Amino acid sequence: MTRPVIAYVTAPKGDLILSLLVGAVIRLSGGKPLRLREEPRSGERLFDGLILMGGLDIHPSRYDASIEIESRFDPERDGLEIGWLQHARDQDLPVLGICRGLQMLNIFYGGDLHQKLDPELTRDWPNGPLGYTLFRKPIQLTGQSFLSDVFAPYETVSVNSLHRRAVRTIAPGFHATACGERGGVQAIEADNAPLRLGVQFHPELLVYRADMRRLFRAFIKACA
Template identity: 45%
Template sequence: MSAQATPFKPLIGFTAGTQGDHGVAFLLRLAIWLAGGRTTRLKRTPDERDGVMPDGLLFGGGLDIDPARYAGDEAFESQIDHRRDDLEWSWMDWADSARVPALGICRGLQMLNVHAGGDLHQTLDPDIIAAWPTTALEYLVFRKPIRIERGSHLEAATGATTLDVNSLHLQAVRNPAPGFSVVARERASDGIQGIEADEPALRMGVQYHPEMLLHQPTSRSLFRYFVDRCRGNGAD
């Protein structure tokens, strides 16, 4: 009886905020591990990296993207991490040339869109924001309904056409980048909650935080779908 081959565990390079987001980084690592992958936190550009290159990229949440990158209003008050913008931009350039899959979460979705030529709403309708929770406990249980397009990667990944998600954000996709499709919208406002593209490789972005919903099968299956795509990118 021959021994079974060890399943290939793709290496997922990920980013997270640099201002104490250790909990989020842990959850991203856990999500990828549960999905059958390995992780490496990206702290240097592709040119500076030593060793094996990732089989996929995951861009997490964080501060606003510099509006200069999408011809936004640079006078608009924002919290910007220029170093992270530069780091993620360089990795997206690499991913495009290497045809490596990428998943964006919240700010990460916005980075996928901006890098490919789309833009953002720099602020949302005040009436929408006014209805959001104001305490940590309220944030943990806050949910909003979204609808998902049939036939999309997001539907295939979650097995759902509707979800209740923990989407709290002050900025959002305005115009999707060329080649990207809108695959999820908020029911109440029709705001964009998911985008994706197939070229130059799989690009998936969600405006909510599935890494904070790992108790839900739909969130775990989203990461598993992505890791499986990255496994195809690196397997023999």
């Protein structure tokens, strides 16, 4: 059987280690990876599914907001991802957004972001680089969804957390499918097919776990 082509977007320049990791995960999950470095130039179907990875913050102008907190932005990548999301929408292709990717998916379809997390949500989070990397938090799955099928029979899942921005208003046509223990959107899904899913954690960094491998396999199966 032909493997579905799964395209992915990281930073246009650099991100070599992340790119190699994601490519390996896609292969191990049954797909054929394709890294996208340039904006789409035609309407032809180039791949079967799209993954948007984590990275620098999205510029607030993309959701009609002014800068509240100084951060590192990547306008070139913002434009690249918007172009490929448009292509995926035109072609009715499944999309998986990871961390920043969830945020871009939400923005593209009309939602917006909190530029700073509620201190109440992060009061117990570590600050040091090692603690930040190893930190895990529980998220609660909400109702029947693609994500709940992947993680069944569990309704609570332990995930990492490498972000400092979050969904504020969920885009029209989407709904939350996971939330944090103290609130906050941790996953969104489109109300209707094709599958468009965003998670606020990094499953590619947890791929040693069977449940995270199931997530990638289930997504690639949906793209086949």
